[in-house]
Every structure is written in structure tokens, then in C-alpha cells.
Amino acid sequence: MSPEPSSVVPTIPYGASVPENVDIDAILRDLQTQGVHGPAEQVPALKAVVADAKAKGHDIKVVVLTQKQPKFTYYRDVALTLQPKTGGTVIVLGPDSVGSSGPEFARVVQEEAAQNLTLTDPPGAARQMVEQLTAPQTNWSVITILLTLAVLAAAVGARWFSKRRPAVHATGAVAPEVAQATPGEPDVGADKAADED
Template sequence: MSPEPVVFTVASPDPVGGRPADKWSSLDMPAIIKQLTATGVSAPDDQSGELTALVKEAKADGHDLFVLVTDQHFSPFTVYRDIAQELQQTTGGTVLVFGPGGMGTASTDFSRVELEDGTSEVHAGASAPQAAREIYEKAVDPNVNWTLVTIALIVVVVIGAVIARVRGRASVDDGTGPKPAADGTDVDNDATPAT
């Protein structure tokens, strides 16, 4: 009896198909780019004030920040990152995109790891202005360089060992330390003989 043929199921290709920009063709990208280059923000009026303040704060810190908030839902959530990357090619700096289905980032100022750390720490249910602030503050927050910390600790241990060794020899030389025996081992001068 021969075994039945094995059948593998492969994920179907993206049903949207075409160029990535086709996924967000409903967005008026030229108008969004115009708003972003003018003010740094393309968002509903009730969120623009807080976001504009954040953009100005980032500018004062030496970072170009651009924030898009859209009410359009895109799937998969990675489309928001694709939109951010598309916008960032025109605006430069750092682009944050927020929508009902997720958020996306792209930057020449911050690494992908720094941005992902920021997005992973956004509080659940945060508004777009709050989320943008959390991402930005995490990205500019100084990170601990563990390589330098490790090197510094090794140097401290080595210096401590050298100092202990030098002090041990100095105490032997000035007569306050244990005197070496004839065979080269240390002898405890304060030891009382066994009776």
C-alpha cells in the first residue's frame, strides 16, 4: 500500500496586489505631503495643536518630526509603516503615521530598533498625540551602552586586584605582613604554637 500524497498549503498572495502605494490609494498623498512640509502635521483639528507642539519641540531638539493621523483603516497593519516610509522619502527626518488599524514609523534620525522600542511601549488606548509623544521621548531618551558599562567594570576589577597585590607586597616589605617561610610560603607570625 503506497502512502497518500502530502499536500502543503501555502499562504495566498496579498489580495490587494499591485504596487504598495495601491494599498493606500484612497489617501491624498500630495495634500498630506503639502501639510507635512508646511506644519509637520496632517491630522484632525482636535489633535493638531498637541502634535504641532511636539513637532516644534522636536525641531528645538534638532529633529525633523512629521506626524500623519488618518481615520482610514488599512490591513495588514504594516501598511502604516509603508505609508511612513513613502512619506519619509519626501519629507526626510522622522515620520509617524497613526490610524485605527495601527501605527507606522520611518526615520533617518533614529534606528528601527529605537522606533520599535518606542512603539512597543505606547500605552494601550493612547490618543495619537500621546502615542506620538511616547514614541518620540523613548527615541531621544539616552540608552545605556552596556558594552561601555562592561568594559568599565572590568577595568575597576583589574585596578582593584592590582591595588590589593601592591598593598599585600608593601605590608610584607615593611614587616607588618606575614613573613615568607624558607620554602616561599607565607607564615602567620601571630599564630600560637600548638600545645
């Protein structure tokens, strides 16, 4: 029994990054005019997500592909193809995966934001992802620099304290130039010098 025509995914030519069933030109036109591309019934909710992001100073474009792609990387490839032409951050949502591209957010932040989205509700998934992208992030560069400085300060402090301790010879005896009498103990060297007089 052959699969239904609507569930057949076209084969992808070797080396192609965007599947033949994705009309980049139509998507680009929609993104340039309204900032979103997707099924008509989802467009108002998608526009609301884009408008909310814009109100917070973020340029986000959202694409919803209704057809499952043969490789999950194609969603990101579509975003990579669109982003240079639209600017901002392009989010491509599909039935089984998400892809994104944009200069505003680090790749690791984009990948983390794409985790655990409710893909059965594309406008909701878009809102989830935008909220994750725009949430305050931990600045690991600053933390790394501070930890490095703390370790360096500890090393310098340890070295400084080790220089202040009395020098000890390999035999374990304290070097004469730093030997001192402990309070309450007689100074043997001073007693010998007095006996010799």
C-alpha cells in the first residue's frame, strides 16, 4: 500500500539545503510585508508574537512550515537562507523541529530556546521561543573572567605567604639567618656567646 500523496515528502537533491517543497520567495514576501509566514488561521497570533518582541526591541520573524521535512536540519537551513534577506532573527517552526538564525542571540541561546517547545501549537511555540530568547541570560564570559581572577589572586596570596614563612633546609633545620627564639624559651645562641666571654 502506498502512502497518501499529502504525506509523501519530496526527495532532496544532493547538496540542496532548502527542500523543493519550501517556496522561499513566497515566504520572503510574507516576512517582508508582515513579519510572519504560516497558515492563515495562525497569522494573527504569530503577528502578535512578533509585535510583542518588537515592543521589547527585538526584530523577530516567524515562519511556520506545515509539512514535515525529511531532515531536522532543513528548518535551520530555511532560516539561514531567509535571514540575510530579512534581517533580525528568523524562527522556522515545523511539525517536528525548529530552526533559527540571527545575529542578536548566540547560537547556544537559540538552541536552548528551541528545546521543549509545543510544536502542535505554532503560535504558542513561537511565543515560548521568543520568551526564552529574550529572558535574561547568564553571561558565562564574565563568570569565567571572575573565576580566573579569583584563582590568580589565590595563587599570588599563597605564594606571598609561602615567602614569609621561615626558610627550611632540606634537612628540616631552620636557616640560621631566620632562626629566632620562641618566647618563653632560652636563646641558646645567646647563652653560648655569653659563656665564651
